[in-house]
Structures are given as structure tokens and as C-alpha cells.
Amino acid sequence: MQSAAAPSHHKSGTGKGHLLEKVMKLLFLIAACFSIIAVLLICFFLFANGIPAMGEIGLFKFLSGVNWRPGNNIYGILPMILGSIYVTAGALVIGVPIGLLTAVFLARFCPKGIYRIVKPAVSLMAGIPSVVYGFFGMCVVVPMIRPLAEKFQGDSYSMLTASILLGLMILPTIVEVTESSLRAVPESYYEASLALGATHERSVYCAVFPAAKSGIMAGIVLGVGRAIGETMAVIMIAGNQPRVPDSIFDGVRTLTANIVIEMGYASGLHRQALIATGVVLFVFILILNVCFSLLKHRSEKQS
Amino acid sequence: MEQTVISVNAINRTSTAQKMKNYSRHPGSLLVFILTVLAAVITVGALAALIIWVLIKGIPNLTxxxxxxxxxxxxxxxxxxxxxxxxxxxxxxxxxxxxxxxxxxxxxxxxxxxxxxxxxxxxxxxxxxxxxxxxxxxxxxxxxxxxxxxxxxxxxxxxxxxxxxxxxxxxxxxxxxxxxxxxxxxxxxxxxxxxxxxxxxxxxxxxxxxxxxxxxxxxxxxxxxxxxxxxxxxxxxxxxxxxxxxxxxxxxxxxxxxxxxxxxxxxxxxxxxxxxxxxxxxxxxxxxxxxxxxx
Known part of the structure; x- marks a missing residue:
């Protein structure tokens, strides 16, 4: 009786079954809108709390001031902006070549047995907490840099240390995105190049690699986002002096570090200035996100 | 169908000696190959170093x-x-x-x-x-x-x-x-x-x-x-x-x-x-x- 009735419910659109369908669809829709609400809330709270401080300090003064002296009510975050950019650039110098080559190895050079070890290792790297990386940097990388830093009369808690560690931390991001975009390149590219007499290496690097360009760029942009947003590891090893660094052996403070270090005891305009620091970081990240999705769409179109 | 796939694979397979000969003719390719493997070794090596270091230093301290x-x-x-x-x-x-x-x-x-x-x-x-x-x-x-x-x-x-x-x-x-x-x-x-x-x-x-x-x-x-x-x-x-x-x-x-x-x-x-x-x-x-x- 009931089994015969069910399809007719479905068709005629009356009764309890249909109501349930509608209610569930609505519930799923509400769940789906949750991420939109979350992004709107994050934007609202950050901007509402940060922008007044920018107005009070003066947007230009805030962004281009080289002095950060909360005690004297001087708030310039240029050292932190530069610190973030320098450290990220350093991380790219180290992370991008190693990451790209590792991805090529995984996609084109790796025997199956080794792949089963290297691939999980890379995804494990992405899962290791940043405090553990920071602690590793503090206890292993810093002492390694120390003799070199002393030679150049700099600090071992420096831009160089932070760059090395961040380069390591963005590896999994770059490797994973690059590998999947290399795998998306049609096999015929590689085969045609081999048939023309090129070696395996030449075919991979001159035919397959350029074809995956957009995807690889997307991976690098994602890596930039990771590096610029990294907080705990950087605090533990970068020295955190709020001044514009002169050499790679100078300590730096990044935007992220600025927030965590002083938020605990800040109040009034100082606190608002820290939130405004967060707003600047947030805007950086939003720009990077837009770049990332543009590149991703382009690479999807190509393949 | 399967037969042809296997035979194609057999054609593509090269012996180590052949590979060496190829590399001696194309030293650039050899260099690139070495760099690629080196990068993978660095990646895995860094992870291994981190894990081993944490375990060696940490386990005695688990009081x-x-x-x-x-x-x-x-x-x-x-x-x-x-x-x-x-x-x-x-x-x-x-x-x-x-x-x-x-x-x-x-x-x-x-x-x-x-x-x-x-x-x-x-x-x-x-x-x-x-x-x-x-x-x-x-x-x-x-x-x-x-x-x-x-x-x-x-x-x-x-x-x-x-x-x-x-x-x-x-x-x-x-x-x-x-x-x-x-x-x-x-x-x-x-x-x-x-x-x-x-x-x-x-x-x-x-x-x-x-x-x-x-x-x-x-x-x-x-x-x-x-x-x-x-x-x-x-x-x-x-x-x-x-x-x-x-x-x-x-x-x-x-x-x-x-x-x-x-x-x-x-x-x-x-x-x-x-x-x-x-x-x-x-x-x-x-x-x-x-x-x-x-x-």
C-alpha cells in the first residue's frame, strides 16, 4: 500500500513526503549559505574595527610610517609590510625551485614504489603544526645560521632563518598543486616530443612543464598566501624587531607577528591599530585569492 | 588489445646501460635529472630530519x-x-x-x-x-x-x-x-x-x-x-x-x-x-x- 503510494506522492506533489522534501531542501540551502555569511561576518568585523583607526592615524601615515612606537602613539606599519614581503620573497626563492622540481619528480620521474613513500610524506608535511615547524627552526635552523650571522655581524633570529623555514613550509602547497597540473597535461605532448628525438628530461621540462604554466603559477600564488599568513613559526624565529631590515641577517617583524605579539596587552588606539594591521593583511590575502582563482580558471580552461 | 599495450611498454623500456649511453650523449639531461632527484631528496630529507629530531629529543622528556x-x-x-x-x-x-x-x-x-x-x-x-x-x-x-x-x-x-x-x-x-x-x-x-x-x-x-x-x-x-x-x-x-x-x-x-x-x-x-x-x-x-x- 505504502510503496504504491510513494511515487504518486512524488508526482502529484501533495502530502507529507513532499513537505519533507521541501523542508530538507531549504535546510541544505541554509547550510550552503553559511560560508557566505561567514565571509561577510569576517569582513564586517575586521573592517568595522580596523578602518576607524586608519582614519584616526591617517591612512598614508599608517601605511608608510617607518616607526612603530605605541608608547608615543606613533603607528607606522611599513616595516611590517616590508618584513612580510621580504620574508615571503625569501621563502619563494627557496621553496619554489625545490617544490617545482619535487613535483616534476613525483609526476614524471618517480618509480611506483618510491611514489608510495614520497607522496604521503609531502601531504604529511602539510599537516605538521606550524608551532612544531617554529620550534624546529628555533632549535635547529637558528644554531645552524649562527656562525654565518656572526660573520656578517647580524642576528641568527633573522630574515634568512625565517625565509628558510617558510620555504620548507610552503613546499607541500606548491608540490601538490604543481603535480596535479602536470598530470593534467595531455600525454600526447610528451609522446610527440619523445618521437622528435628529445630525451625524457627535455620532453618533460620543455614540452609538459610549459603546458602546465597556469596551474603552476596558481600553486605559487597559493604558496605566497601561506607564507604571508604564517604566524606562529615566524614569531618564533624572525626576531620581531619592528624596523626596516637592512640585510638578510637583520631581525624582522611581519604583519602577522605584530598582531600576536602586542594584542595581548594593547588597548585603545593601539589595539585598533593592531586590528588595522590585520585589515592590511586581509586585503593582501584577498588580492592573492583573486589572482589564484583567475589562474585556476585559466588552467582549467586550457586542459 | 592488451597484447599491444604490453608490447608497446616493452619497446619503451630501456636498460640501464642504454640510459647511461643516452646521458653521456646528453649531459644536460643528466644534470636536470640529478637536480630533480636532489630536490625530492631535500624535501623528504627535511621532513625526515624534523621527525627524527623531534622523536630523539622528545621521547626522553616524556616524564x-x-x-x-x-x-x-x-x-x-x-x-x-x-x-x-x-x-x-x-x-x-x-x-x-x-x-x-x-x-x-x-x-x-x-x-x-x-x-x-x-x-x-x-x-x-x-x-x-x-x-x-x-x-x-x-x-x-x-x-x-x-x-x-x-x-x-x-x-x-x-x-x-x-x-x-x-x-x-x-x-x-x-x-x-x-x-x-x-x-x-x-x-x-x-x-x-x-x-x-x-x-x-x-x-x-x-x-x-x-x-x-x-x-x-x-x-x-x-x-x-x-x-x-x-x-x-x-x-x-x-x-x-x-x-x-x-x-x-x-x-x-x-x-x-x-x-x-x-x-x-x-x-x-x-x-x-x-x-x-x-x-x-x-x-x-x-x-x-x-x-x-x-x-
Whole structure:
């Protein structure tokens, strides 16, 4: 009786079954809108709390001031902006070549047995907490840099240390995105190049690699986002002096570090200035996100 | 057909001697080959160095007083932090999992292609997954701690983390749902079941392993999170008495130990526990995902 009735419910659109369908669809829709609400809330709270401080300090003064002296009510975050950019650039110098080559190895050079070890290792790297990386940097990388830093009369808690560690931390991001975009390149590219007499290496690097360009760029942009947003590891090893660094052996403070270090005891305009620091970081990240999705769409179109 | 595939492979296979001869003719290729392998060795070597270093330095420091139920400035026990971590994971999952799964179901089962709402949802999810944890921490502090007046609490931290892991839960669930063959749905509709029934009785049960592997991955992220928690859940070292009281998780505990500089040995011990937890979670998640692919 009931089994015969069910399809007719479905068709005629009356009764309890249909109501349930509608209610569930609505519930799923509400769940789906949750991420939109979350992004709107994050934007609202950050901007509402940060922008007044920018107005009070003066947007230009805030962004281009080289002095950060909360005690004297001087708030310039240029050292932190530069610190973030320098450290990220350093991380790219180290992370991008190693990451790209590792991805090529995984996609084109790796025997199956080794792949089963290297691939999980890379995804494990992405899962290791940043405090553990920071602690590793503090206890292993810093002492390694120390003799070199002393030679150049700099600090071992420096831009160089932070760059090395961040380069390591963005590896999994770059490797994973690059590998999947290399795998998306049609096999015929590689085969045609081999048939023309090129070696395996030449075919991979001159035919397959350029074809995956957009995807690889997307991976690098994602890596930039990771590096610029990294907080705990950087605090533990970068020295955190709020001044514009002169050499790679100078300590730096990044935007992220600025927030965590002083938020605990800040109040009034100082606190608002820290939130405004967060707003600047947030805007950086939003720009990077837009770049990332543009590149991703382009690479999807190509393949 | 299979015969030809095998023979083609046989033609492509080169012996080591042939390879060597090739490389001697193309030294550039040899150089590139060496660089590629070297990069992979560096990547895996760095990870191995980190793991071995943590284990060697940390295991001797795993003393019984690190596992005492009460936290004092003297013993710096990590057991309270572990219990707080469990509380935090539960709060975050209770919120993120239903929303994440519901959201994925809407995107896969209900939404029509080219729907503008879907584009916006995808855009915002991508944005969420790109936001660094310190921004989440700042937001959680401003929204939950200050505006809603929760103060430093497990609940505030859990809510913040729930938003943070939402994109991960959504994406893995979506992939799991997409992997369920359409014939299941067609068969169910053909037998007269409604959409809702099809989803709950057929599609979701077959997607469980994929969803589970995503959930376990997000547990790993919660366990390792620090920056989003310092200003939302606070840094109290004792077991949080309830959802409204403050408590530090394991990762926050480790950050504080390492940064104060007085308890480096204890920080090593916490590092071992954190690392083993993350290794286990990653392994289990990978195992479930691997089974899914085979089945």
C-alpha cells in the first residue's frame, strides 16, 4: 500500500513526503549559505574595527610610517609590510625551485614504489603544526645560521632563518598543486616530443612543464598566501624587531607577528591599530585569492 | 588489445646501460635529472630530519609528571591541554560537520549548473580556505569574545575553528558525493524513492568513508592550530571546566612553553605528542581514502 503510494506522492506533489522534501531542501540551502555569511561576518568585523583607526592615524601615515612606537602613539606599519614581503620573497626563492622540481619528480620521474613513500610524506608535511615547524627552526635552523650571522655581524633570529623555514613550509602547497597540473597535461605532448628525438628530461621540462604554466603559477600564488599568513613559526624565529631590515641577517617583524605579539596587552588606539594591521593583511590575502582563482580558471580552461 | 599495450611498454623500456649511453650523449639531461632527484631528496630529507629530531629529543622528556591531571607552573603538565583539545575538536566538529555536509549536499544534489548562488558559494569557500589562521583568530576575538561577550572560552575558540575547517569538510564531502555513481540515484528514483530518501539512504552511506577521511583531516588541523586560538580560547593551563571557560589546547601549550624559554625540555615532549597525533590522524585519513579508491 505504502510503496504504491510513494511515487504518486512524488508526482502529484501533495502530502507529507513532499513537505519533507521541501523542508530538507531549504535546510541544505541554509547550510550552503553559511560560508557566505561567514565571509561577510569576517569582513564586517575586521573592517568595522580596523578602518576607524586608519582614519584616526591617517591612512598614508599608517601605511608608510617607518616607526612603530605605541608608547608615543606613533603607528607606522611599513616595516611590517616590508618584513612580510621580504620574508615571503625569501621563502619563494627557496621553496619554489625545490617544490617545482619535487613535483616534476613525483609526476614524471618517480618509480611506483618510491611514489608510495614520497607522496604521503609531502601531504604529511602539510599537516605538521606550524608551532612544531617554529620550534624546529628555533632549535635547529637558528644554531645552524649562527656562525654565518656572526660573520656578517647580524642576528641568527633573522630574515634568512625565517625565509628558510617558510620555504620548507610552503613546499607541500606548491608540490601538490604543481603535480596535479602536470598530470593534467595531455600525454600526447610528451609522446610527440619523445618521437622528435628529445630525451625524457627535455620532453618533460620543455614540452609538459610549459603546458602546465597556469596551474603552476596558481600553486605559487597559493604558496605566497601561506607564507604571508604564517604566524606562529615566524614569531618564533624572525626576531620581531619592528624596523626596516637592512640585510638578510637583520631581525624582522611581519604583519602577522605584530598582531600576536602586542594584542595581548594593547588597548585603545593601539589595539585598533593592531586590528588595522590585520585589515592590511586581509586585503593582501584577498588580492592573492583573486589572482589564484583567475589562474585556476585559466588552467582549467586550457586542459 | 592488451597484447599491444604490453608490447608497446616493452619497446619503451630501456636498460640501464642504454640510459647511461643516452646521458653521456646528453649531459644536460643528466644534470636536470640529478637536480630533480636532489630536490625530492631535500624535501623528504627535511621532513625526515624534523621527525627524527623531534622523536630523539622528545621521547626522553616524556616524564610522568607531564601527564598529571592538574596543571601547575612547576610540572607544566600537558594532560589538561590534551583534554581541552578534545573539547575543542568536539565543539568545532559539532558545528562544522553538519553545515559542511549539508552545504556539499546542496551543491552536488540540488543546485543546477550555472546557478549564480553556486558561483558565490564556491567563491566564498575558496576565500575562506585562503584566509590565514591569525585573521580567524582576530575575527573570533572581535565577534565572539567582544561583540557576543563570550570572553576567552572553549566555545569561542571552537566556533572560530568551525568556520576555519568548514571549507575542508565541504570540499572532501563534495568529492565523496561526486564519486557516488549516478546509477545509485537513478535506481533509487526508479523504485519510487524521493530525493531526500535517496540522499539519506543511498548517497550518504556510500559516501561515508570519503566524508570521514575529510573529517579526520580537519581534526588534524584543529589539533595543530595556535594562532586562531590564543585570543579566542585563551591560555589558561587547567582543564576547562565547561564550554564557557578558557583553556589552552596542546599546540597553544607548546607555543607558550617554547616561547617562555624556561621549559624547552617540556616543549620537546609536547612536540612528540603533537607530531604522533598528526601522524596518526594523517595515516588513518589516508588509509580510509585509499580503501575508498580501491572499493
Amino acid at each position: 610522568p609528571d607531564m601527564f598529571s591531571l592538574t596543571y601547575t607552573t612547576d610540572n607544566q603538565s600537558m594532560l589538561p591541554a590534551m583534554i581541552n583539545t578534545v573539547q575543542m575538536v568536539l565543539v568545532a566538529l559539532v558545528i562544522a560537520v553538519p553545515f559542511g555536509i549539508g552545504s556539499a549536499i546542496y551543491l552536488v544534489e540540488y543546485a543546477k549548473k550555472g546557478n549564480r548562488l553556486v558561483t558565490i558559494i564556491r567563491l566564498t569557500t575558496e576565500t575562506l580556505s585562503g584566509i590565514p589562521s591569525i585573521i580567524y583568530g582576530l575575527f573570533g576575538y572581535l565577534c565572539f569574545n567582544v561583540a557576543i561577550k563570550m570572553g576567552y572560552s572553549i566555545l569561542s575558540g571552537g566556533l572560530t575553528l568551525a568556520i576555519m575547517i568548514l571549507p575542508l569538510v565541504m570540499r572532501t564531502t563534495e568529492e565523496a558525493l561526486l564519486a557516488v555513481p549516478d546509477s545509485y540515484r537513478e535506481g533509487s528514483f526508479g523504485l519510487g524513492a524521493g530525493k531526500c530518501r535517496t540522499i539519506f539512504k543511498l548517497v550518504l552511506p556510500s559516501a561515508v568513508p570519503g566524508i570521514l577521511s575529510g573529517v579526520i583531516l580537519s581534526i588534524g588541523r584543529i589539533v595543530g592550530e595556535t594562532a586562531a586560538l590564543i585570543f579566542t580560547a585563551g591560555t589558561v593551563g587547567d582543564i576547562a571546566a565547561g564550554l564557557t571557560s578558557s583553556g589552552r589546547t596542546l599546540a597553544v601549550h607548546m607555543y607558550l612553553l617554547a616561547n617562555e624559554g624556561l621549559y624547552i625540555n617540556k616543549a620537546y615532549a609536547v612536540a612528540v605528542v603533537l607530531l604522533v597525533l598528526v601522524l596518526l590522524l594523517n595515516g588513518v585519513s589516508g588509509l580510509i581514502a585509499g580503501k575508498l579508491k580501491k572499493g
